[in-house]
Amino acid sequence: MISVKILRRVSxxxxxxxxxxxxxxxxxxxxxxxxxxxxxxxxxxxxxIDSLLAFLFYITLVKxxxxxxxxxxxxxxLESLAILIASIFIAYLSANLIMNxxxxxxxxxIISNIPPWFSFIIFVNSxxxxxxxxxxxxxxxxxxxxxxxxxxxxxxxxxxIAGISLIKENKLLVxxxxxxxxxxxxxxLIKELKDSILSLLGASCNCxxxxxxxxxxxxxxxxxxxxxLRRLGSFYAVHVYVALPTDIxxxxxxxxxxxxxxxxxxxxNVVLIDVRLIPLTEKKQKKILNQIYVPNSR
Numbered sequence: 031m032i033s034v035k036i037l038r039r040v041s042x043x044x045x046x047x048x049x050x051x052x053x054x055x056x057x058x059x060x061x062x063x064x065x066x067x068x069x070x071x072x073x074x075x076x077x078x079i080d081s082l083l084a085f086l087f088y089i090t091l092v093k094x095x096x097x098x099x100x101x102x103x104x105x106x107x108l109e110s111l112a113i114l115i116a117s118i119f120i121a122y123l124s125a126n127l128i129m130n131x132x133x134x135x136x137x138x139x140i141i142s143n144i145p146p147w148f149s150f151i152i153f154v155n156s157x158x159x160x161x162x163x164x165x166x167x168x169x170x171x172x173x174x175x176x177x178x179x180x181x182x183x184x185x186x187x188x189x190x191i192a193g194i195s196l197i198k199e200n201k202l203l204v205x206x207x208x209x210x211x212x213x214x215x216x217x218x219l220i221k222e223l224k225d226s227i228l229s230l231l232g233a234s235c236n237c238x239x240x241x242x243x244x245x246x247x248x249x250x251x252x253x254x255x256x257x258x259l260r261r262l263g264s265f266y267a268v269h270v271y272v273a274l275p276t277d278i279x280x281x282x283x284x285x286x287x288x289x290x291x292x293x294x295x296x297x298x299n300v301v302l303i304d305v306r307l308i309p310l311t312e313k314k315q316k317k318i319l320n321q322i323y324v325p326n327s328r
């Protein structure tokens with residue numbers, strides 16, 4: 031599991047990002063409405079999502095080790111619920127923006143009169159995205175950071191193109207940039223929405239992490255009968271079933287269970303581990319284990 035020290039450092043990156051983006055999307059919304067700039071409005075919706083996700087990741091990382099009697103398994107799915115609600119809201123705003131843009135394009139008034147100097151604010155946002163990308167490289171072994179690195183890189187490129195479009199004030203360029211940002215935003219939404227729904231429903235996840243864990247346990251002579259991996263927001267819960275001889279003592283069974291937990295806890299994105307021990311005869315163990323096919327990688 032992730033150390034508390036690393037969690038604090040990573041969570042601070044997300045907190046700073048979330049706070050930093052607030053004045054940017056507020057300014058973009060205000061000036062986008064005042065000057066009828068679709069590039070700014072599209073970019074503001076994207077910035078809202080980025081800021082919201084940054085705060086959600088911060089809260090999730092801070093609360094990761096905090097459990098209560100009412101919520102003994104934590105509140106990891108709260109992140110998925112918040113993303114689900116935010117995704118619906120942003121999808122509505124994006125659709126509304128596209129409809130308005132098409133209408134004003136037909137009327138011939140799609141070009142805004144926004145001052146070119148405003149592009150400087152967008153360029154600052156672009157530079158910040160690249161800075162975050164290079165800072166996060168230090169922690170890229172964490173899946174949550176690895177995913178955000180790709181997002182930060184694309185953000186930086188998109189912001190730079192948006193800034194150029196404000197200076198050029200070309201009708202086709204404005205349409206292209208607006209639709210590109212909206213497409214990027216919607217693509218992000220679909221991915222986050224899918225992961226959130228699967229997380230809330232408790233679906234089993236057949237991602238590479240599952241097979242890495244199974245392969246490691248088998249290499250350590252652990253008789254894995256089955257293993258289920260499920261998403262909990264940005265993290266994972268592991269439910270593993272281990273076969274044991276019927277004549278094993280309680281003390282030895284406990285040692286095996288503790289060993290399995292220690293092996294799985296090394297994976298940084300796993301926050302909950304449930305080990306079930308199943309006493310089986312040697313004949314039945316061989317029959318079950320021979321039916322298990324575990325690819326070395328996927």
